[in-house]
Amino acid sequence: MREELNQGLIDFLKASPTPFHATASLAQRLEAAGYKRLDERDAWPVQPHGRYYVTRNDSSIIAIKLGKRPLLEGGLRLVGAHTDSPCLRVKPNPELTRQGFWQLGVEVYGGALYAPWFDRDLSLAGRVTYRTAGKVESALIDFQVPLAVIPNLAIHLNREANQGWAINAQNELPPILAQLSDPSAADFRALLADQLAREHDLAADAILDYELSFYDTQSAAVIGLNRDFIAGARLDNLLSCYAGLQALLDSSDEESGVLVCTDHEEVGSCSACGADGPFLEQVLRRLLPEGDAVVRILQRSLLVSADNAHGVHPNYADKHDANHGPKLNAGPVIKINNNQRYATNSETAGFFRHLCLENEVPVQSFVTRSDMGCGSTIGPITASQLGVRTVDIGLPTFAMHSIRELAGSHDLAHLVTVLRAFYNSAELP
Structure with a gap:
C-alpha cells in the first residue's frame, strides 16, 4: 500500500x-x-x-x-x-531583452524561498484565455519540456554569496528563455499561440490574457539510502x-x-x-x-x-x-x-x-x-x-x-x- x-x-x-x-x-x-x-x-x-x-x-x-x-x-x-x-508567475507584459537574451519578467506568488529557483530546468504551465472565431475561451497548457533557467552568478563575481545574499526579485529572478539576434522576435503571446496549437489543436485569433507559472521539471521521487523520503x-x-x-x-x-x-x-x-x-x-x-x-x-x-x-x-x-x-x-x-x-x-x-x-x-x-x-x-x-x-x-x-x-x-x-x-x-x- x-x-x-x-x-x-x-x-x-x-x-x-x-x-x-x-x-x-x-x-x-x-x-x-x-x-x-x-x-x-x-x-x-x-x-x-x-x-x-x-x-x-x-x-x-x-x-x-x-x-x-x-x-x-x-x-x-x-x-x-x-x-x-509558492512559485514565479509571468507578468502581463513580460518580454525582457538584455545582452542578447530573451527573459520573462516574473512576480513572486506567495512566500517562496528564492535561492532554490536558481540553476533549475524550468518549464511553464497554467491557464490561457484567447479569442477564436469571435468567442472568448480558456484552456490549460503545459510546455512540460525545460524551456527556461535562472543561472546563478559565479562565486568569482559574488564573493560574499556564502555570507548572506539578499536576492532582488525584480532584477535577479527573470528566467532566461533563449538567445536572440533580433530582439523583435521576443513575442511571448506568439509562443503561447503556438503551444495552444500543438497541445490542443486550437487556432487562436489572439491571446487575450493568461495565468502562468514556472515550475521545476525534475520529477518527484522516493529517495534516501533506505528510501525513507519523498522529494518533490x-x-x-x-x-x-x-x-x-x-x-x-x-x-x-x-x-x-x-x-x-x-x-x-x-x-x-x-x-x-x-x-x-x-x-x-x-x-x-x-x-x-x-x-x-x-x-x-x-x-x-x-x-x-x-x-x-x-x-x-x-x-x-x-x-x-x-x-x-x-x-x-x-x-x-x-x-x-x-x-x-x-x-x-x-x-x-x-x-x-x-x-x-x-x-x-x-x-x-x-x-x-x-x-x-x-x-x-x-x-x-x-x-x-x-x-x-x-x-x-x-x-x-x-x-x-x-x-x-x-x-x-x-x-x-x-x-x-x-x-x-x-x-x-x-x-x-
Missing part, C-alpha cells in the same frame, strides 16, 4: 504543475470513481446518496459524497487542503489534496464526506474561490436542507484541515520547541496555537488523536517556539466562516516553500489511513 500510494502521489504531482492542473487532475480521478460534475450556473438535480463535485475558477474543487445516514443525524466529515504553492515540488499542499482524495474514494457509503481543495491559501485565501470566500458555504447551502437544518448539520460536523507541518531539521533543531519537534515518518502532526493561528482545540485534537490510536497510526504535536511567529492555514478561516469545529493537522516536511520539499515516505500511508477512518467514523465529538 505504501509504495502504491507514494507512486500515485508522484504521478499526481507530475500532472499538477499549477492549481488549475491540480483541480483538473482531482476532477478526472473523481469522475473515474463515479462522481458527477455540478455546474454552479445550473440547477442541481441532487439525489440521495449521490456523489458530486464542483469547481470554481478552474483552480478550486469541492467533492461531496452523500451517505446513507441522515445528515441531521450524522453531520458532515470535511477534509480541507489547498491547491496552490508542491508537496505543500498537494500531498494533503491527494491524501484526502484517496481517503474519500476508499471510504464507506454510510457517512457523508466532503473534500475541499481551494486556491490562494498562500496569499491569504481572500478570493471568490479561496477559503476566505463564499465557495464552500454556497455549495453546502445548495446541497443541505433549508432553514435551521444547515446550522444543525454543521454543528454535528467536523473539519480536518490538512496542511504540511514543519519537521524538526537535524541542522536547525533549535528552531523548534524542545518538546514539540515533529519527526519525519512518525505520523501526522496535530497543530496547536492558542492565538488561533490554528483552529485546533482540546476536543478536536483529542478526537483526532483517538482516531490515530484506534487505527495504529503514530501521531505527534506541534507548537511553535514562544519567541517565534506562527504561520496559519485554512483551518481558522473555514471555522470562522462556517462555525464548524476544526482540527489543524499535517505531515511533517522539510524545506517548506522551496521549489523542492521533503517528506517521509511512510507518512502518506499514515495520513490516508487516519483520514479514511475519519470519513468512516460513526461518532464525532
Whole structure:
C-alpha cells in the first residue's frame, strides 16, 4: 500500500504543475470513481446518496459524497487542503531583452524561498484565455519540456554569496528563455499561440490574457539510502489534496464526506474561490436542507484541515520547541496555537488523536517556539466562516516553500489511513 500510494502521489504531482492542473487532475480521478460534475450556473438535480463535485475558477474543487445516514443525524466529515504553492508567475507584459537574451519578467506568488529557483530546468504551465472565431475561451497548457533557467552568478563575481545574499526579485529572478539576434522576435503571446496549437489543436485569433507559472521539471521521487523520503515540488499542499482524495474514494457509503481543495491559501485565501470566500458555504447551502437544518448539520460536523507541518531539521533543531519537534515518518502532526493561528482545540485534537490510536497510526504535536511567529492555514478561516469545529493537522516536511520539499515516505500511508477512518467514523465529538 505504501509504495502504491507514494507512486500515485508522484504521478499526481507530475500532472499538477499549477492549481488549475491540480483541480483538473482531482476532477478526472473523481469522475473515474463515479462522481458527477455540478455546474454552479445550473440547477442541481441532487439525489440521495449521490456523489458530486464542483469547481470554481478552474483552480478550486469541492467533492461531496452523500451517505446513507441522515445528515441531521450524522453531520458532515470535511477534509480541507489547498491547491496552490509558492512559485514565479509571468507578468502581463513580460518580454525582457538584455545582452542578447530573451527573459520573462516574473512576480513572486506567495512566500517562496528564492535561492532554490536558481540553476533549475524550468518549464511553464497554467491557464490561457484567447479569442477564436469571435468567442472568448480558456484552456490549460503545459510546455512540460525545460524551456527556461535562472543561472546563478559565479562565486568569482559574488564573493560574499556564502555570507548572506539578499536576492532582488525584480532584477535577479527573470528566467532566461533563449538567445536572440533580433530582439523583435521576443513575442511571448506568439509562443503561447503556438503551444495552444500543438497541445490542443486550437487556432487562436489572439491571446487575450493568461495565468502562468514556472515550475521545476525534475520529477518527484522516493529517495534516501533506505528510501525513507519523498522529494518533490508542491508537496505543500498537494500531498494533503491527494491524501484526502484517496481517503474519500476508499471510504464507506454510510457517512457523508466532503473534500475541499481551494486556491490562494498562500496569499491569504481572500478570493471568490479561496477559503476566505463564499465557495464552500454556497455549495453546502445548495446541497443541505433549508432553514435551521444547515446550522444543525454543521454543528454535528467536523473539519480536518490538512496542511504540511514543519519537521524538526537535524541542522536547525533549535528552531523548534524542545518538546514539540515533529519527526519525519512518525505520523501526522496535530497543530496547536492558542492565538488561533490554528483552529485546533482540546476536543478536536483529542478526537483526532483517538482516531490515530484506534487505527495504529503514530501521531505527534506541534507548537511553535514562544519567541517565534506562527504561520496559519485554512483551518481558522473555514471555522470562522462556517462555525464548524476544526482540527489543524499535517505531515511533517522539510524545506517548506522551496521549489523542492521533503517528506517521509511512510507518512502518506499514515495520513490516508487516519483520514479514511475519519470519513468512516460513526461518532464525532
